[in-house]
Amino acid sequence: MAHIENIMVVGGGTSGWLTAAILARKFHQNPNRNIQVTLLESSDIPTIGVGEGTFPTMLNTLQYIGIEESEFLKSCQATFKQGIKFVDWLKPPSGDQHSHYYHLFNPPVLANGVDVTREWLAYEKDKPGYSYAVSPQAYICDQNLAPKRVDTGDYRWKTKYAYHLDAGKFVELLKRFATENLNVKHVIATVGQVEQEPETGNISAVVCEQGIRREADFFVDCTGFASLLIGKTLDSPFVDKSDVLFVDKAIAMQVPYLDEKQAIASHTISTAHEAGWSWDIGLKNRRGIGYVYASNYTSGERAEQVLRNYVGSQADNLDVKKISMRVGYREECWRNNCVAIGFSGGFVEPLEATAISMVETGATLLADQFPEDENAIPAIATKYNQIFKLRWEKIVEFIKLHYCLSQRTDSQFWIDNVKSTSIPKALLEKINLWRYFPPVENDFASRFEMFTLASYQYILYGMEFKTELQSAYLSGTRKEVAEMVFSKIHEQGSVALKDLPDHRELIETLNSSIR
Template sequence: MNIQKVAVIGGGTAGWLAANHLGKALLSKNVSITLIESPDIPTIGVGEGTVPTIRKTLHSFGISETEFIKRCDVTFKQSIKFQNWLDKRLHGPTNFYHHLFDPPSPMGDDLSALWLQTPMQEYSKLVSSQHAVCEANLAPKLITTPEYQAIQGYAYHLNAAKFALLLADNAQQKFGVTHIKANVVDTKLHLDGSIDALILDTCGEQKFDFYIDCSGFESILLAKALKVPFVDKSQQLFVNKAVVVQVPTESDAIIPPYTKATAHQAGWIWDIALSSRRGVGLVYSNAHLEDEQAQQKLNRYLQGRLDQYSYRTIPMNVGYRKQFWAKNCVALGLAQGFLEPIEATSIMLTDFAAGYLANRFPTSTAQMAALSERFNQTMTYAWERVVEFAKMHYCLSDRTDSDFWIENRDPQTIPEGLQNKLALWNEYVPMSEDLFSKFEVFNVENYLYVLYGMKYATKTPQIGELSLIEAKKHADRIQQRANLLCQQLPSHRDLLQKIHQFGFQKV
């Protein structure tokens, strides 16, 4: 049977990203796409950080970067600044490192070996000019830089609710996606277990050939209707709750061009600055911190002002579905699963999975068995790599001030794949060949920034005299470029104001 009618269940970022990816890919193939969104269920709306790959996605959808920035309260994100992730007694009370978006050592050979000779300075400062740009709160580009192009690598911070609305408009106007506001009250299955139809509260039974479950944590199709089990990762990633709040800011306040991630006794705090407010969330393990203690910690972080704002506590079920594609249904976004937001992986995994599905979308039911097997293998691999990368932030910490940090270093809680990588990188500086799949979520530069930001003790490699001279020249060139960029680039807020006034050049 040919697949001609597709339903996306759920709106928000996940649903509308899926609708755009599929709408673009299937526009010329006589396939209709209908997004069914509940009018009664608000989106989670806390996923406000992205990674650089989102720029390529938005450009491919035909969305103007200027319009996106204006409509979605967008600010630029060039890094995640990890504060207080190491022992204060050993590394100082203001210890931090940057996980930058520009690759390290851009003007010659890798400088990691040079850093290991003298690891007192910040790794990111040695290997990238972007460290200085971030610390000076500067923008990653000029107003004359064309849309989606960059002087320094960047992603975005954004208002998630407004982002979903922009994606919704784009999908309907450019790709002909139909939008229905209704609640799914029941699901009918075929004898073979696949989904036959949805029962909607406003328009009764609706039949489709293929279903995309973007219904969030509820996962009303994949989990509830098709009974796909959940793979629990709470024994490796302990963080399972968040207290979230939005804090208004002054119109002239400095806007950091990075996400702040500040560690605490049993987790960490994200702090994302938009142009007129900050999105702040304290994530924690409820096995190590009571809810009331978490609120008290967030109140201290906000200098005693928490009660001035509306805040809420969100439980997080940490893990993913054993299958992401079952029968004629694929789950995306939170319906696939959730891992803590330490590296803004939720939107990233949704974008990756939706794009992958769109490029390998079945034209008939006969193709689904082979395609679903490949999709499930790929996405399982991706989710496991995210588990490893997130865990690395915790198990490398030398903090001893709570059981949370001590237990995170217990080998029983560290995935075997990560243990093998760390054992290798104890002897050798990481290189791209250590990551052997094209479906790696994080590249070697991501590992380098976190490993050496957290002072990982790789065995110091021997460097020949000539190589050492060249490495120091390379480091000097990076510092010279950093000085030049700090003179040329505008402040973050200044660029945003100019974008709202004039807009970028079109590509």
Template sequence: MMIKKVAIVGGGTAGWLAANHLGHALHEQGIAITLIESANIPTIGVGEGTVPSMRQSLAKFGVSESEFIKECDVTFKQSIKFVNWLDKHTHGDNFYHHLFDHPHLFGDELSADWLANGQATRYADYVSKQALCCERQLAPKTIATPEFAGINGYAYHFDAKKFAIFLSKHAQQQFAVKHLYADINDVVTDEAGYITHLVTANNDQLAFDFVIDCSGFSAAILAQKLHVGFIDRSEQLLTDTALTLQVPTDELQEIPPYTIATAHQAGWIWDIALTSRRGVGFVYSSKHLSEQQARAKLHRYLGDQFTHLKARKIPMKVGRRDKVWHKNCVAIGLSQGFVEPLEATAILLADFSANLLAKRFPTQREQIPLIATDYNQHVAYVWDQTFDFIKMHYCISDRKDSAFWLENRDLSLVSEKLKSNLARWQVFPPIREDFASKFDLFDLENYLYVLYGMRYTSTSVIPPATTSEIKKQQAFQQSRIEQLVSELPKHRELLNKISQYGLQKH
């Protein structure tokens, strides 16, 4: 049986990312794609940060980066700045950067030298040119740098609702994706359990050969209709609630080119600056903090200046589906699962999953068993690796000031794989071979910035090769820093120029 009609149930960022990935891969094959979303269900709309791989996806779609920046209130993201993730009594200047530049641009010896001699300095400052650029609020490129190219590595912050609209317009105009407003209340399946029709609230039966479930936390098709189970991870990852606000800002004020993630006694706060507002979210464990306490702490973080703004409460069900591909239905986005947005995980996982599906999409129903098992294994691996990476931020912290931080240090709540890695890295520094899978979305560079940013260093230090080589790498780095400081514009200055002139095409 040929697959000719594909439905994507649910809009938002995940739905429209899937529409663009599939549209790009399938629109010339005669496969019709229809995105169906409810006019009555608002999108979550708080996923406002990405990782650098989003640049590759947008470029592949044929998007204009200049138009994207103008239409989606985009700012550049070069790092996540982690504040107060360590014990304040032990660490005076308590922050570190998880940068988007490779830590070995100037050579591996700087990392080795930092372990041996440089730990009085922050790791990111020691090995990278980007940390200083972030602290000086410089842009990652100039107005003469072509679209999607960077002098420093970067991703984006954006208005999530505007981004969904932007992707919607692109998918419809470039890939002929159809857009339908309807409430899907039921499905019809055949004797083999494959979906044949989606049933609307008006009892219309819409025939489709394949269904992508982008319905959000409810997983309305995969979980509610096809009864695929859920693996709960809330015992390992304790934060389960978020309060979110949009805070107006002065349009003349400088814009940090990074996400700020500030830890508190029972979780952390995200702070993302767009051109005219900040998106702020207070992530916490309801087991360790009441909602009333959380709201008070959120307003205290904002200096009690915006107490008139009412924060929206979002319960977070942490875990993943047993499988994300069942019969002729694949879940993408929050319908797959959820982990707190500490490393821009939601959009990363949706983008990865949609791209992977588009690369090997079945053209006949009979092909599904040949690829569904591998897809499920790959996506499950990515989710479990993501859970480990997020958990690591908590379990290696030396904070002891609350029950939340003490419970996070309990190794019985850590996966066997992460436990094994941490034990090895306590003795031997991480190496490339520790991340052997092509599906390690967080790899050596990410782990180095977080591990060494949080002072999780190795006792078995390999001495650097030669003093002359280290000095050569340090000199090259310092020369590059001085050049960038003189050449790169301030972040807001570049955004204003892009708004006025646009960036050069490749």
């Protein structure tokens, strides 16, 4: 292989079309590297059809691809997401009493960048509600307010946000945009066989059931859990994480709003149940609700009953979609001339909506360091694989943190989740350290970790984790300064509540003003 001149993305789900769009944006009409991107997908094998919560990275990704925010909002029934509200994770509900906390996108810092957690730990920790004390965004979410005003501007915010979106419509938008504006070629066919060069093992072509044979210099495996190229063909080992993260099945339903005035939450609601948790995502036209559960701890029938109980009478005539998940990742997401992005490269449960963001990172990294020719592949692939292994491991640790701090003992699922044998060693070491010193930036050594200080603070102190403060840490804090800081944050919250519009109202206004 001389120069790499064409890339074949196999698979047309969210990961396939996002990857194709990001690569094509980089290489289409690029005078230095004009590479043709083709996407091949099967019309017989459906996409997963879920994946409605995103990460704030999505704003940059959409801007990079060249999609206007207004077009995205309208095409995808999209809404704003300011974080995740975790309900019943700390304790099981008692009657109508539910514990909750937020993992917000706004970090717990003041405008001047000063982290207020130290003051909170020193003087406020006995009052529950870390997320309310350290950021006005918790109050904004409680009131179902939007993170911006109608005049704030595209991709700009008053409080940090990501999106909720309709997965199927997002794929349609990306497909339309990539084929019409970025010259991505689209082939519909089902791959039956993969050809490899005998000497190198590189993939040379895919042969489809429809008699189509397509060659390419470089392949991206976006075939979902089938992992047709990276798994079945190139045999990259799968690192199973089901001993740490127990959930392996999901059921989902699309629930209409009661009426056109029903509030749209501007955050994802994640509610813990006996053998897993449910997501509740408000789009413009409906809610997407599902229960992610561990099949070793509950039956499919019981899981469906839990989901229907959560939704209430609105679920009566609705069907559920059943999904199996494989939790873990490929030891090498990049092998030979093939990179796996999306489910084919790995998946851990959707608790923190990490999967689509991993696709964005994978595709962007690939585009930024795309090899000129075959000789450059080994060095770039080694680095890529190191980054992704680290990223997966750290995501697994962060997700596990949500479970292992729980005080729930109402089912075997929760009892087993706090057993130290199920907690990764690196996470256990950190938790032990944080019993004496709260987390600091230096605890997160790599810039490739997806979740760093602020996220850990929200989960730890939202889950009422106890840090026995050492005097060295406390020196320099002053009660009166702390009181001033927290009353200022509270004041900012009051101003924001008056300043920001209702979330549904803003979404409807933005949609009606779009040409």
